[in-house]
Amino acid sequence: MRKHLCRTLMLGAALALSAAAQAAPAWPARPITLVVPFPPGGTTDLLARLVAREAGTRLGQSVVVENRPGAGGGIGAAAVARAQPDGYTLLMGTLGTQATNQFIYAQMPYDSAQGFAPVTLVANSPNVLLVNPKLGIASVAQLIEQARRAPGSLNFASTSLGGSPHLSGELFNRLAKVDIRHVPYKGSAPAMTDLLGGQVQLMYDNLPSAMGQIKAGAVKALAVTTTQRVPMLPDVPTVAEAGLPGYEVNSWFGLLAPAGTPPEIVGKVRDAVAAALAEPGTRRQVEELGAIPVAGTPAQYAETIRADTAKWRQVIQDAGIRPQ
Template identity: 50%
Template sequence: MQRRSLIAGLALAALLPCVQAQDAWPAKPVKLIVPFAPGGTSDILGRLIGERLQTALKQPVVVENRAGAGGVLGADVVAKSPADGYTLLLGTIASHAINPAMKARMPYDALKDFAPVALLGSISNVLLVGTDQPFKTVKELIAAAKARPDGIPFGSAGLGSSQHLSGELFKLLAGADLAHVPYKGSAPAIQDVIGHQIPSSFETVTVALPHIQAGKVRALAVTSAQRSAALPGVPTMQEAGVAGFDVASWQALYAPAGTPAAIVTRLNAEVEKILAQPEVKTRLDALGLVHTPQTPAQFADYNRSEVAKWQRVARDGKVQLD
């Protein structure tokens, strides 16, 4: 009996520092890695969440951009970081669904090396063309692409991004030849469309909206199954004649696998409170971002379903990113 009590006491003593560490979290600044260049959708959202999260946590939240490889480089940093709640990732459909589904070699396992925290929201992409281009509709662009031996170039935020895969799916469903030009982030891609360096691109509504409103680019169609509230006058791809087209780019918060459940639960609760704030909701609504509250477990299920979806696209469309 005494031996059992001694063992139980030792076990409790071993666990006590971990429990105290969780109770004290956060006791120092938290780093939020955004795996894309400044100015893009992930960067805008990461800084919006980070600014308010530091108020809720009473600790600085430092946003760090680690761009490259469609979000893979920054995500890999977080996957290999200590699971203590002090390094977080603004993950995306690219880093946690598209690339894992379409690359034979990945430096991390998207479903095993991360603790899903919260689905922040999803947003439609939009097909843009420069104001110097002659086509005014999707059908006109398809006709022009079919008439050119080398197709029409389109830019994206990077290889494996949702913008890139929107173009690949467009090629598959519309039978139009487009040539992919990957950039290191959304901002440089759309600037080259504005500057007439490239004729077209797929971009998130978040990034494209102010440029569309300013008349610097022309929007032909959104990629989601429903029209975007931010661009109600722009048809969906399906309305524009590309049947079966439905792509939404999503953003989410992750921690390294093994992060204590209490920290993940706390982060999820704080983020949901932030996204429910009227001023935050108004801003995100204006940008076309749709948020549906989910628990970490629900988000994990959604992430798995998205990987399976893009695996089917890779197989049927013969799309490989390696």
Template identity: 50%
Template sequence: MRSFTTRRSVLRAFAVAGAVALGGLSALAPATATAQPFPTKPITIIVPFSAGGTTDILARIVGQYLGTKFGESVVIENRDGAGGNIGMQLAARAKPDGYTLFMGTVGTHAINEHLYGNLKFDPRKDFQPLTRVAMVPNLLVVNPERPYRSVQELIEYAKAHPGEVTFASSGNGSSIHLSGELFKQLAGVDMLHVPYRGSAPAVTDLLGGQVDIMFDNMPSAIQHVRSGTLVPLAVTPSKRSSELPEIPTVAEAGVPGYEATSWFGMFAPAGTPDDIVKLLNEAIVEALHDPEVVEKFTAQGAEVYSETPESFAQFIEAENEKWSAVVKASGARVN
């Protein structure tokens, strides 16, 4: 036993000497001293709206890709309510380690701040933008029994009948509502807003003739356009939709400067380390260039969009400036 111990001590001495000769004792430092890889456990994406909506669907498509890429589960957690504020508050308070992400929208990050009083978080300061993931156009549609078949005819009718044209929305302060308010401001017309608890009941009443027009998200309106039960007048972005290329933009149709698009983007809590932010941005952008992901987005009427965190942050600032003015002019307020 003693000879074995002595021999082991000699061998260890030679090993130490070799390590010193090759660069010092630091060569013997354990591997655990290096940075841990990311991720090493499941990632959660908080969606501030109910399952089955556009925000949820897009988050699941991206999450599925990330799960495959990282070899870790990506869990979608739906926390709906208060226009997205419940899920947003939860995400804002999450540990900034990259394991909790948030799928935000034009509503959560450019409208709610100006619409709701006494928010318990800051939509801009408490979140780290990663990238936009999609732009979804709104579609100006009318009941087929109405006497206007173009934007100009709608404007002429609304001016001749102030306050009589009704436009439906999915709720006060929604992007659909504010798309109509922006139209009113730029076209110089007086129309009556009729809010609903969601897009589906609003479309139902539009089809039934209880309301006249609606600036609906394309994914829920396009099926009725294709079936002929709703008449499309224009799309709301600055360029035409590849899904309905024959339909002009609102600006082309006679309202210069009009542009309103629903957008969706991925965020992390503020304070997330820069290297994790970079890694997540690159992974999500990679997903958004995958042909299968692009195909799935297109099927939802969404246009894939990716960018740097810095570019996304600048876009959010511009969107806040734009929509704060629209909210103020509309008089909409939720306490």
């Protein structure tokens, strides 16, 4: 009798577990939100919308882009860090949100090291040094000459405080021994508007969001920040070859989930993005934006974040940038 009762209880438990497993819908069972912590129109936004479309198709659910700008990407990043770790909220992170903001802002609303589960890098992108053509500066050498002749008379726009475009300008100042003042904006689009309007003379931007204005001739690209020229702008020199040896800035964009997201869900997202970026058509779209598609593992992305955190901590200290 006791054995029969035990078998009955075990069978009942097994049936209950089976019923629960059958009742739990497979992920993803509803649309996924991809938070972009910057305004529409910038590189982060453009890449996120491409990823959302292509990964959503492969996951079988809509991936909805939600722009939540502010605090150099901190507002959107914090929202994702606080979200349920169920795979339905993701972040398109940047060098700023995951590595440099912690050294720029005195109060961080999230822990960039512990608050997220890295999913995959999506793309690497050079930054580009832009000038308003009306300024009459056609080369890095001319820019340095004018900046030295009248210290503090020039200013440069960037997409946020502490992001890679901002740090591109600070590194330029340090190596060229000039004083070009920084003017931070909340995203690429408003910064570009003021560059075109003459409110600022220079701008450092991620290449993808600047390509349209460069091709239209509305702005002039003086140099790219990577160590090698980029295929999209073969006639534009690097900052290093244009007169500042040792200069290098590389920007990246990648997907992250809230810490605690199940590894199997992280893996599904990563695989969907990797499959999308393996398609020649998708790769071409990323490259046309001025970026280099990447689809590494979560561990590789985590290592990139760790390495760049150490690198830029030193650069920020050397530049004398104080937490705001």
